[in-house]
Amino acid sequence: MSEKKVIIDVGDGAAIPRPEDKGLLSAWWLSFVGTLAVLAYLLIFHPDPYLRLLKFLPDGIVVTFQVTIASICLALILGLLAGLGRISRNRIVNLVASTYVEIIRGIPLLVQLFYIYFALGRIVRVPDMVAAIIALGFCYGAYMGEVFRAGIMSIDNGQTEASLSLGFNRSQTMRYVILPQAWRTILPPVGNEFIALLKDTSLVSIIAVSDILRRGREFASESFLYFETYTLIAIIYLLITLILSKFLSNVEQRLSHYERR
Amino acid sequence: MNVVDPIIKIEHVNTFFGSFQALSDVSLSVHPGEKVVVIGPSGSGKSTLLRTINRLEKISSGSIVVDGHALNDPSQNINKIREEVGMVFQSFNLFRHMTVLENLTLAPVKLRKQQKSQAEKYAMELLAKVGVADKAASYPVQLSGGQQQRVAIARALAMNPAIMLFDEPTSALDPEMIGEVLDVMVTLAREGMTMVVVTHEMGFAREVADKVVFMDGGRILEVAPPDTFFDHPVHERTRAFLKQIL
Numbered sequence: 001m002s003e004k005k006v007i008i009d010v011g012d013g014a015a016i017p018r019p020e021d022k023g024l025l026s027a028w029w030l031s032f033v034g035t036l037a038v039l040a041y042l043l044i045f046h047p048d049p050y051l052r053l054l055k056f057l058p059d060g061i062v063v064t065f066q067v068t069i070a071s072i073c074l075a076l077i078l079g080l081l082a083g084l085g086r087i088s089r090n091r092i093v094n095l096v097a098s099t100y101v102e103i104i105r106g107i108p109l110l111v112q113l114f115y116i117y118f119a120l121g122r123i124v125r126v127p128d129m130v131a132a133i134i135a136l137g138f139c140y141g142a143y144m145g146e147v148f149r150a151g152i153m154s155i156d157n158g159q160t161e162a163s164l165s166l167g168f169n170r171s172q173t174m175r176y177v178i179l180p181q182a183w184r185t186i187l188p189p190v191g192n193e194f195i196a197l198l199k200d201t202s203l204v205s206i207i208a209v210s211d212i213l214r215r216g217r218e219f220a221s222e223s224f225l226y227f228e229t230y231t232l233i234a235i236i237y238l239l240i241t242l243i244l245s246k247f248l249s250n251v252e253q254r255l256s257h258y259e260r261r
Numbered sequence: 262m263n264v265v266d267p268i269i270k271i272e273h274v275n276t277f278f279g280s281f282q283a284l285s286d287v288s289l290s291v292h293p294g295e296k297v298v299v300i301g302p303s304g305s306g307k308s309t310l311l312r313t314i315n316r317l318e319k320i321s322s323g324s325i326v327v328d329g330h331a332l333n334d335p336s337q338n339i340n341k342i343r344e345e346v347g348m349v350f351q352s353f354n355l356f357r358h359m360t361v362l363e364n365l366t367l368a369p370v371k372l373r374k375q376q377k378s379q380a381e382k383y384a385m386e387l388l389a390k391v392g393v394a395d396k397a398a399s400y401p402v403q404l405s406g407g408q409q410q411r412v413a414i415a416r417a418l419a420m421n422p423a424i425m426l427f428d429e430p431t432s433a434l435d436p437e438m439i440g441e442v443l444d445v446m447v448t449l450a451r452e453g454m455t456m457v458v459v460t461h462e463m464g465f466a467r468e469v470a471d472k473v474v475f476m477d478g479g480r481i482l483e484v485a486p487p488d489t490f491f492d493h494p495v496h497e498r499t500r501a502f503l504k505q506i507l
């Protein structure tokens with residue numbers, strides 16, 4: 001049990017290639033090179049409108065990343081709290097955390113986004129981007145909570161007992177012994193969630209946040225070049241997620257040092 | 262009778278898992294420096310008994326006093342008591358994300374607020390003592406079972422416990438590694454450590470134990486010095502068990 005490597009399969013987001021998964025790795029290369037080739041072809045042979053379009057989008061890319069990174073930070077904090085809450089022996093804490101996860105998981109992200117945007121709007125006037133970040137953070141926090149919970153539970157109970165028997169209390173045990181090990185198991189699904197979140201930020205274009213997609217829509221509605229615009233936007237999303245998944249796969253590799261003989 | 266008070270005093274302890282009774286009216290005293298070996302068939306409650314001594318398992322009734330601290334008294338800080346009671350597990354349970362040296366220094370540095378350098382110095386002495394000083398910078402997965410268990414003993418010793426508990430420390434080991442772990446335990450015993458050891462190693466029991474405890478069905482059936490225990494067991498169940506394993 002303790003020797004087995006647990007892989008949490010959340011099943012959404014882009015697949016992060018593992019070095020031993022040759023199929024996925026070559027699929028990665030094929031997609032990456034193919035996408036770059038298509039992009040190069042379009043830019044060289046059809047600079048109008050693609051080059052013009054490409055110059056129009058960078059602001060949107062920056063916003064997409066800002067929203068993604070801020071949301072993931074919020075989601076990680078909420079996820080850790082929810083995960084710890086879900087395994088807590090304290091009934092009330094446990095109930096609150098479980099209810100949060102249950103409710104969030106039952107509502108489509110787009111509905112949550114609208115809801116938080118307009119509900120918040122009734123109480124305080126927050127910038128659109130902040131509303132978007134809160135909505136995405138809360139939603140992904142619930143999924144992240146399950147990832148943290150599974151990661152923590154994947155650590156052999158003997159580790160906890162050894163730590164307790166040395167005199168550590170439960171929170172010290174979590175901090176010094178369990179979380180540093182759970183991180184290994186948690187990282188791949190967190191990486192997947194990160195990529196999934198990046199893609200889901202496209203939903204915020206609906207509530208007036210100028211991300212990639214919204215910038216594209218602005219361009220398209222003025223130029224009527226819908227096909228060309230969405231082609232380029234698809235290519236940009238694909239390139240970003242491909243690069244991210246490769247990057248995360250490398251980080252994951254580096255973190256596994258103590259498992260190697 | 263005894264001038265010194267027992268360092269572990271277990272009185273009329275009952276432990277339940279749901280409706281299943283794992284310990285029934287168990288009483289046992291261990292005096293400072295005493296070595297107690299607990300034997301008995303699988304499922305007889307040996308681990309449960311050992312684990313109640315540092316409250317990894319809670320008792321349902323009765324009382325356990327360790328070094329003057331009543332374990333079922335909620336005002337007692339169980340973590341402080343656990344610092345005094347080292348425990349060695351069948352499955353070693355070394356912290357897999359830390360080097361051998363870090364395994365030994367974690368608790369002294371975080372709990373006893375020792376200087377890192379001081380903790381490391383003492384850790385190296387302990388590693389030398391158990392014969393794995395050359396593995397200080399290795400990770401647990403890089404060690405053999407016997408080496409891991411010796412490190413686990415050193416890790417417990419790093420807190421300078423007054424009592425050491427061993428739960429079948431050699432049962433997960435390949436036969437050729439059992440000796441190296443038992444040697445370390447014998448040395449520890451000679452130095453006067455108070456030890457409670459659950460084991461199937463009868464040679465160790467004969468050599469080291471002050472008294473042997475036989476458990477069956479959650480009860481202590483017999484307590485005797487090793488000579489009496491092995492040569493003139495009183496209880497029918499004890500005789501049957503000894504015949505089976507010897």
Ligand SMILES: Nc1ncnc2c1ncn2[C@@H]1O[C@H](COP(=O)(O)OP(=O)(O)O)[C@@H](O)[C@H]1O
Nearest residue numbers: 278281283301302303304305306307308309310
């Ligand atoms: N956490 C637990 N929950 C339920 N039953 C348990 C638990 N721990 C031990 N038991 C049961 O208690 C009995 C005694 O277990 P244990 O003390 O581990 O025996 P031993 O160490 O002598 O083999 C066994 O029947 C076991 O199945």
Ligand SMILES: [Mg+2]
Nearest residue numbers: 307308309429
């Ligand atoms: Mg046992």
